[in-house]
Amino acid sequence: MRDVTAVSLGDNSVYLVTLDGARVLIDTGPDFRGAAAAIEEVLGRRLPDVVVATHGHLDHAGLGAWWQARGVPVAMHRLDWPLATGEEPSAEEFAALERFVQDCGAPADVALEALAGIEARRRWSAEARSGDYGPAGRDRRWPTGLRYVPFTPSRGLEAAVVPGLELIHLPGHTPGNAVAWVQSEGWLFSGDQLLPGLTPTPALQGHHGAGGPDWRLRSLPLFLDGLRRIRELAPVRCFPGHGEPFGDVTAVVDTNLAQTKQRAERALDILRAAGPCTVYQLAEALYPRAVRRRFWQIVATVQGLLDLLEARGQAVNDGVRWEAAQAASASRS
Ligand SMILES: [Zn+2]
Structure with missing residues (x-):
């Protein structure tokens, strides 16, 4: 039997996929106050065999430490492990972002505000790693602020073997970004690679471990390669990391590609x-x-x-x- 149970967690959607007896959770879920209890309520006492994080951002991997503490292995592409362990974003990456602001040609007042924004991100990032839940953001995407308790994933994607489920590395959104693909059903679990109703913009980000003048990951060209790869798969249904599942997947991919081309x-x-x-x-x-x-x-x-x-x-x-x-x-x- 093959089926999918969606769990809505604030702005995020995670999916329990059952494939011939194996239970895989796609994305750990974000760690806001009450998120873990909400997952337990939906999934019941039977734990997934493995949790796959599509990438290392805190709203997709934030409950990784919690799953591991319950004995459930968490798989993630190795290129995103530094986001989970807390090594990234590093001091060097923040410094590179500051240099970017200084060199991008913005007027002084805009640059000053952008630098203050980097400082705020540095603070949030440190707060998320330690201690308590902060207040909800102004956009109210989750009921409280998100935590990101550092953890070392249990395995890379290559070792997260579940028959019938393929994990495909599509770098761009992050260096280790991946999607999950169930070919027999035409199901794509897209994380942040493909979302309903908007063309995601990759953020300015570093290559993990890279410093110096070439610190930046050229995210968008890679991201578009990922969309073309999805087009080749021709999924029947897409289960995104935010929002509701949708059909007509190729049309959504084409809209994204056309918008970027324009x-x-x-x-x-x-x-x-x-x-x-x-x-x-x-x-x-x-x-x-x-x-x-x-x-x-x-x-x-x-x-x-x-x-x-x-x-x-x-x-x-x-x-x-x-x-x-x-x-x-x-x-x-
Ligand atoms: Zn993301």
Whole structure:
């Protein structure tokens, strides 16, 4: 017998998948006050055989330590283990983000606010690792703040063998991001790779363990490769890490791909028309009203588009300014 039980935990959805007797939980669940009790109530006394975390973000892996304390192994791709153990985000990554803000071309007041945002993230990250639940965020995605008790996952994905369930590494959202695939049923458990109703934007993030000038993971080109891979699988039903399961999966993938393609074309048009731009100048041209209010989201989006144009050979940069590739070669000749 094969079936899926969805458990709604604040803004997150986790899924108990039963495959011919094996019970696999996809994502650990987020650790807000009452989350563990809510899972127990739905799942009853029979524990899953293994819990698979699609990636190391706290809302997908936050209850990893709790599962392990109950004797349930937690599997996660090894590239995301530093997020679970608490080694990441590291002091070097926060320092690299600060340098990014200083070099992105933002006006002084915007940069100052963005730096304060990094400081707040550093504080939240430390608070989540230790002690009690903080207050709910303004967006009320979960009833309290989230904790992330550090843990070392029990195994990598390659060892999380459940017959009939394939774990596919699709880096981009994080370095070790993965989806779970039940080919016999056409079921995709997408974590944050594919969500209903929105095109997720990978955040600015480091390669785990990488420092120096090349600290950044080029998230968006990888993320789009992941969407194309999902398209090839042609799932019948998608069980996302947030929101309700949905069908017509290829249509949602195509909407995401088309939206990114359109954004990248607009970015390239602006670069061609305006000449060399900083990331912030391009962000202002693309999203004039939003960039001050939602600095991180917009700047991460725009940096992602630039990474994509660079990967395609359509844009080049000197470390601070970006320009269209043809304009760059013309101005040098
Ligand atoms: Zn995530």
